[in-house]
Amino acid sequence: MHDIGLIRDLALVMLVAGATTILFQRLRLPVLPGYILAGMVIGPHTPGVLVDDPRAIADISNLGVVLLMFTLGLEFSVRKLRQVGGALLLITVIEVGFMLWVGYQLGLVFGWGSRNALFLGAIMALSSTMVATRALTESGLRHWPFARLVVGMLVAEDMLTIVLLTLLTAIAISGTVETGVAISVVGHLGLFVVAGMIVGLLLLPRLVDYVAQFDRNETLLVSVLAICFGTSLLAAWLGFSVALGAFLAGAVVAEAHSAPRVVHLVEPLRDMFAALFFVAIGLKIDPSQLIHYALPALWIALTVMIGKSVICSAGVFFIGHDLRTSLRTGLCMAQIGEFSFVIAALGLTLGAVSTFIYPIAVAAALICMVISPYLLRSADVLAQTGQRVIPRPLRLLISSYSGWLENLRPVDENAVLARMFRRLLWHIAINIALVVTLFVIGAYINAHHAAWFEHWGMGRNMRHSVIWACALFLSLPLLIAVYRKAEALGMLLAELGIRERFAGSYTQAIRQVLAKLIPLATLLVLALLVGVLGSAILPPRGVVLSLVAVCVILAVILWRGLVKVHARLQAALRDTLEKPASPPNESG
């Protein structure tokens, strides 16, 4: 009771946070930069009230990142992730890549050296989910159509964040980035995300709903926190960030029926730790440094705001939204925030960047955070001015582009077929990803746990044979599923692609050929895939041939049973994803 060091620090932090939130809310100023400023005021760099041990607070505030990412995941469920749509994902990738390049160039212009410049690019590339969603909520625009675009781009950026964090870690550790390393990182990451998602979707929503039925908030909350922190720990152990783990846990738990209750319970925790997180950022900052680096920070903030709003607006317009919606989306994305701090802190921890990067990142983010709400409010004025200023020919071009895109949209029957088509492709992709996962796990066991097998008296060949056989047998239901989906795809394509008005009396024949060709081609691709995947653990040729033979026989005999196994797994997944309450909507 008398060792109150931590409580003292925490009390001071909560006191300034409380005063800030009331004052800034009253003055209608954004609260997040207020937290950071308050942190600076009570920080060790200013005279007066001192926080004893900023490290303890910083430690705790890291929980803020975990809870923040978890609640983001809860809001952006797997269903919403799928709704983001390919087009929006593509322009987000282009946008982030562009900002990364702009930031890198700016860093080189400042003469900071290429490593610092690269981190600067990453710092400038990612918009702040917290600032943007707050701006939407505070301006009462959360339910406008453009808000969905903003949320979609933010989700896409969140995924890119994880890629960026992993790549930057690799670069910071090895000094350079090789294409092979990058592809392997992205590949591993993709595997972890897809496998984690699928296993998670099969287990966690059921578990959460089971716990929810006890109807005790405490039990539900503690279990959900166990899932959140447990997944974060798993991600960290596998070499990814805790933030990724927490985000995935949230996205998966969001599919539980009781997800709204979970959101309700976790939100206060997030709010408390988010306040701690932002105040803790302020604690690390020396105000005199901020002033010292004001000029580069201002340039960075300006570049972010102009660059992001222009490229995002252009991208959204390009995929077929009107000028006003595009402009609003762009202006809402035109800031940086919490991810910039995370990246700058990562660079510092790894010793990859100079120490001045952190205060500059904070200063630039602060400027963006303060200005961001006003940018959003000015969107309509800007759009009107734009329409007056833009010369007539350009305006005509814009409206004809929109009209052309409108005509391209699939209608009626075609839209339904296109949706089926997408769904089949999606199923095939997931099943292939699972097969790949199984073989990668096999290779991993082969490489790292050879001792187990020696313990049982197995040689190299025997080990390879056992692992390869296991991977192949486990893959069997998945492979069969892929074949069946490919059959369906073939029939669908035949129906869709070969119209009677083109092929006339040959229609039926051509359709049958196409419907058979596609599953056969898929089978060939699958065989190649399994061969390539298994290359590290391929047993002697005789064993391979006999195993394949056994498999084929098994497949034929057990076809029905295997189809049933897969159908059950798939039904479990579909139950989770496609609740009657909110019908799936797969059109981006």
Add this chain to the structure above:
Amino acid sequence: MHDIGLIRDLALVMLVAGATTILFQRLRLPVLPGYILAGMVIGPHTPGVLVDDPRAIADISNLGVVLLMFTLGLEFSVRKLRQVGGALLLITVIEVGFMLWVGYQLGLVFGWGSRNALFLGAIMALSSTMVATRALTESGLRHWPFARLVVGMLVAEDMLTIVLLTLLTAIAISGTVETGVAISVVGHLGLFVVAGMIVGLLLLPRLVDYVAQFDRNETLLVSVLAICFGTSLLAAWLGFSVALGAFLAGAVVAEAHSAPRVVHLVEPLRDMFAALFFVAIGLKIDPSQLIHYALPALWIALTVMIGKSVICSAGVFFIGHDLRTSLRTGLCMAQIGEFSFVIAALGLTLGAVSTFIYPIAVAAALICMVISPYLLRSADVLAQTGQRVIPRPLRLLISSYSGWLENLRPVDENAVLARMFRRLLWHIAINIALVVTLFVIGAYINAHHAAWFEHWGMGRNMRHSVIWACALFLSLPLLIAVYRKAEALGMLLAELGIRERFAGSYTQAIRQVLAKLIPLATLLVLALLVGVLGSAILPPRGVVLSLVAVCVILAVILWRGLVKVHARLQAALRDTLEKPASPPNESG
């Protein structure tokens, strides 16, 4: 991102807590002892999974105590504190005193020495609010009449906890406890509680309601946490426990209109940190020690369960409740829990007790926690058995005692007058407490901040005069209020005490004399009080006389103004306490 030590530990703790809460909920076992057991399993004393740094977790788990006490305060608002009633408070004091004595004797029987025995008494004296309220909730008996008695006794025990904590600290530091020290501690504590309550009630509910009107959960939560931790810090600085500060903050905030929203927001935080708190207790325990001390722990648990249930049941029966209600109340109180850990930890921190006290306290509490829910369920069976077993004469005595008590209750008009009487006494007591506070603050400033006055060129006499004058002037509205309440009290007593059937034709005259006598006596007492209080800072006699003269003149001239000032303060307080939603109910 890569310094995940704390997150790793926290993740492990949350994982076992989550598994425990699901498992124990499923098996319908109490969850709290489950947390402790889970903590032991992953603790540093068992092989296998290890928590790196139990200290960091213990640090954070201390926040659990603060949040726990805060939510207890929120539930047991000032209004409920008043509802506890004198009778229930009295039997709680007797009960705690009795258990303290029993525990002390038991400690001496064990041959542990008087200091250890005293702490053992304190460990055994206090029931666990968490265990009792959980048992009520889980058994679905929360809204039965006896539950109100249990909650009342728990609140009374919470207040005694604070007295005990402060006294034990004094004893641990000075080695002995002198009556003077004890009285001074209780006095200071009473002053802090009363003054803190009144100042808090004037400010905090308004502040909370003001913040609540922003309609942003985050703002409300962060502000309320600022109040909670801020008050804890203030209490710690003044030499009391953070638990006391948090409890008072909760009790005061509970008077805000938006208190239900606050409860809703703070509960998840409490649940998370409570889980951490109980797991952290387990982390500190070496299971082998538990087994080693199983026998004394069993004796202690038995004594607690039998002693508490008997004395509480008897007390509740004595103040006029039926046998079944009394038995239920007693069995619900028959355990120890979180306060026992706090007291044992306090003793260890201060080096006042032997190290074996802590594991013994935990073991005994564990036994109580496990058995407690079953005790409550067996209450009805016990009551029936009791009524069958008790000999007829005793049963008659019991029922005639209940009947006699029933007749004693004031009825009709008298009850209304009694209520007015109580209210007037209550107002006088509060105002006198405030006057005392003002003079104590004056004496404190005089003793500790003499340098301020020297800085302004004031000598000793001048300093005394200034402080004394300030205290007196600030007390003026309070003193006038006491006088006016005393007038009203006099009239009421005259009306109530002198009945026409006794005094006959002299009734009016006697009544007038009594109505005048009481305020005059009060004035005399007040003068004496101010004289005694000011003795430490009394200026020269000439100054005193002239200041008193000025005050009297001021009082006469400003009478109306001062009355108005006081009325406004009082109205503000009454507004807070007596909301139309739930009419005040002052009968204990």
